[in-house]
Amino acid sequence: MSTEEQKDLELKNAEKPEPAISRRYFLAGAACVSAATAVSLSPLLNAEEVPSTDDFIQKHYKQLSDEDKKEIFAKLEARIDKQYGVTATISDPQPIEGVEFAYVLNLGRCIGCRKCVYACMEENNQSRSPQKQYIRVLKMKQGTVNLETSSHDYPEKEASSEDHFYMPVACQQCREPKCIEVCPVKATWKEKDGIVVVDYNWCIGCRYCEAACPYHARRFNFAKPQIPTEDLNPDMGYLSNRPRYMGVMEKCTFCLHKTRRGEYPACMEVCPTGSRKFGNLRDPKSEVRKIIEQERVFVLKQEAGTLPKFYYTFAK
């Protein structure tokens, strides 16, 4: 069609004397589209989690004053009371001067019973449905440390097999954590005592940190976390085991609400074989320090350049 013809056609269109009808059509069309949009949005009425205005405008953890924190903790406690009927206390223990936590795990002793996995889940109020676990125990063939041939979902009766060894892996609390670098909003950071934490109220849920972690240590709440009331641990830390939201990241925090008070992390307390050792790396007399100095230890995926503070050893 030439330009001339097109112009003719357009003039013809323009001459059609039907502005009123086209307006009526237009209004009807607009009404239909608006109604369809409203219907499309209707699933939002059943939203499982709707942030309150306070939640929405809450600032980054590091920008909160002590007053703000007090108010927020009280509000959270009230909300937990309402939702679960449990009187919880939310604490916010700060890193202790001169303390840097480290973990040592003796692969020569671990029998792969996965007691640590469940103790961790109970201590840290992870979602039970769908189940979130911070620790993953790899069943490895003797004579290799090839992760790709390891078994992740071995049945319970396959624990303590003679021709295998077991390697529990959780957050390695790296000195150079890649997860922190990639976070677009600094919702995750390394504390002074070396623990990498997440602000559950600041995370936008992009999961870039999950992609960047070489240890598959981060967990995302794809669904709204579900915990039966009787399973809720009321001793909560703001940056560790308080109930999480839908759509945010979480991870192992070395049970900071316990360890910063001088207790041991739950995984270590429950271990029946004594494979797990936890302590202050900066204290020359600490058990972990002695093991690292005296035993032959290694870190997982050294080539990733993450400098973990989680050491493995094959001791008797």
Add this chain to the structure above:
Amino acid sequence: MNKGSPGVISDLAKTILIGNRTYALWMFALIALSLLGLNAFSRQLAHGLYTTGMGDEVSWGLYISNFAFLVGMAAAAVMMVIPAYIFKDEEIHKVVIFTELWAIAALIMCLLFVTADIGRPDRLWHMFPVIGVFNWPMSMLTWDVLVLNGYLFLNLYVCGYVLYKKYKGQKLVARHYVPIVFLAIAWAPLIHTITAFLFQGLAARPFWHSGLIAPRFLASAFSAGPAFIILVFKIMEYFKCCTIHKDVIAKIRIIVTVSLLVNLLLFGSELFTELYSGSEHSIHLSFLLGFHGKSVLAPWIWSAVVLNIIAAIILLLPVRENPRFLNVACVMIVVGIWVEKGLGFVISGFIPTPLGDFVQYQPSLNELTVCFGILAFGLLIYTALLKIAVPIINGQLCHRKNDN
């Protein structure tokens, strides 16, 4: 832009709303699909990303795949802009605006796909400078936000300026927009390079951790994007929207051919390095190709490779002059590269996990609906933009006529 001239808005509205039966049906279908997508997205907002097929093992899926693909489609507009503005190709210059408009639509889809992927879209403001916390320059994601929005803005400015001036029947003042065009030319490869850096900077994922990713992204984008533009031009010609000079298609075809060959070369180079060495790192690729146990991705990636190779053969043979063969080749390239980049690149990076767990990913129906909704919405925007741009460029829609 609409300074005291209600005529502009009513002109534009009329142009978009009034069309023939085919146009009405097409727009109706796109609106319906977009709304279905919106419905699925609402369901996802209500019940979380659990409604998708993603999990802690494969934590990015079709959303990020489409995102990576569409960033390339947006960047590809530059392959028309360069001949138009740098080599002063008259014929391409006449139609270059249609590709710049495509960049706008593609970028809007990119931003929607990222929003769909985020667990807490209500917290997106945490990313805004000043009121939020912006981890720049450490996080590549913040770089991506800057370059994508910047590129969107540049294209909006150039298209808005050119169309408005033409609509008003005024002369284009080169210094008011050509510098921006040149800035956009420099900017375009940046958006795709930075999107590649987002992946290739992660040592945790050996499959992505390769210096070849950014060049591969560019090569595949510069072949799929212009191939798509050829198809758009063919469709526009078919519906007699405008006449596209034969040389334009021929020139774009050369760009597509060269880029496709470079892409195949880079892919082959990567294939050789990984498979010949047989190191532990090659596990992702050998799994992807189906050499290491059952992989649901294998049939997809093999079809993508075959599609790209057949397309390359068509483009190298004289049969390429036959419009039908050219169309088929272009469709093959767009589909092949979508599979290669999305399923073949993004998703395979997660299989196996860094701890060696092989978990397959299958998108859910809800997730697919969101994807189709966003794609339909992008096409809706592109069609609407073209519906305005075509008559303005052809000189049929202008302000003076309205005054009469």
